[in-house]
Amino acid sequence: MQTDTTIMPYPVTVSGPDTPLSHPLAAALLTSIDDYHPQLRGRRVWLACSGGRDSMALAAVCAALYRQGALPFLPQLLHVDHGIQAVSKTWATHVQAWAEAQGLSCHILRAQVFGDNEQAARTARYHAMQAHLRQDDVLMLAHHSDDQAETLLMRLIQGAGVQGLAGMQPWRVQEADTGRYQLWRPWLGVRRAALSRYAECQQLPYINDPTNDTGDNQRSQLRRDIMPALTALNPQAIDNITRSAALLRDAADTVQTQAKSDIAQALIDTETYPPYQRGLSVSTLQALPRARLRQCLHTWLTLDEPLPPPKQYIDDVGALVVRRDANHQTALYWQASERGYHVRRYQDTLYRLDSAWLSWLALPITSQRLLLNHSTQTQSIILRADSLCRWQVRVQATAEATNSTLHIQALTRDVSVKTTRMNHPQRGKKLYQRLGIPMWLRGSIAIISMTDTDGHTTPIALISPYHLWPLSTKTDAVHCETLLSFIAE
Structure with missing residues (x-):
């Protein structure tokens, strides 16, 4: 049931039939729990709930399975009120009331958005949730196979490599300034249509955000215009794209394993340098084949960043590595998601320097x-x-x-x-x-x-x-x- 975005009926109880263990959504969740049981053991589990169809469906399935004794934990919901829409506070009240009716704990977080587009709002939501999570907490996300296909196409358009084309991962360890946490996506193999049928059957009072279908950003344009055209050409297009992402993820894991091994060989003693200044041996890097050098640099530069630098930047860093002259003045700057970095070479070491660290080094020494x-x-x-x-x-x-x-x-x-x-x-x-x-x-x-x-x-x-x-x-x-x-x- 689609809920009006300005008048929300709450509290709301689930009036439809319960969710049997054999239901595809329940089965997919339970299979994912079996896959990641060791990583889940003993950790707090949160569920990012925007109030939309996908996250409400995941919350409803979790509540139903917990009531049946099939789910060993009950996640707590996190809803972020970013305030960029007039009805955002009403949405937060609605989600909290629905969650309480299902016996789910719900935390409403406030976020400050720097910008007026969907990407700025998405970034603000993640930052708000990151600040709330403790070390090694698990954050459940309701991304599904249609989301995965859209992500793969977006990255293909942007010229991503094997890592980017691997798409979203079902389980990912995420490093942040506030600590380390885990992202868990149990429904990457589930179609959007299955979630829609479930939401209708259960009469879920989900929120329909009108900005999802306006076509004013790349993802909504793909969803509105491109994905229907692809499925018209081949009804299995989304399933096939999702399968390609899984195959590319296997290839990316192989590449990543080799890159981390190369980094370990080239890494300068980490105890010698502070966390804002990392170093690799230039002579060790120069001995690598060109393709492995590129992957090594790509992985090293983004060890604690969610997105890699542009390909041209990685190529420029590679050129700095293989250069044979003794000019140490070149400084390559990269503005990442939040921090700025300078890559420089001195003698036999390639450095990645945090801009905040360089600013600190410019402070005077107190006599x-x-x-x-x-x-x-x-x-x-x-x-x-x-x-x-x-x-x-x-x-x-x-x-x-x-x-x-x-x-x-x-x-x-x-x-x-x-x-x-x-x-x-x-x-x-x-x-x-x-x-x-x-x-x-x-x-x-x-x-x-x-x-x-x-x-x-x-x-x-x-x-x-x-x-x-x-x-x-x-x-x-x-x-x-x-x-x-x-x-x-």
């Missing part, structure tokens, strides 16, 4: 002065901090350094420095090259000096946010440790 006392416990001195990250030095003096004064300040290019591994003092570009410091980190080098009780000042160490280079044997008199901590973590 510090500390009187050392042997009886003093370990002290932490903050050199740079903001809402993203904190860089500090942990200091503990020995008896030899008692009553000395420790100075920490930014290293300038005109200061000559000789580390314990150098034969001669060096400064500026030669010093940075000798220490292997990339351009974007050269403003984040500090020098630690110690002035003894006789007034003699001795440089004892250079530090970066995660390196320390001894400059003198007097380094042993003061135990220094450089620490980097990310506030967002």
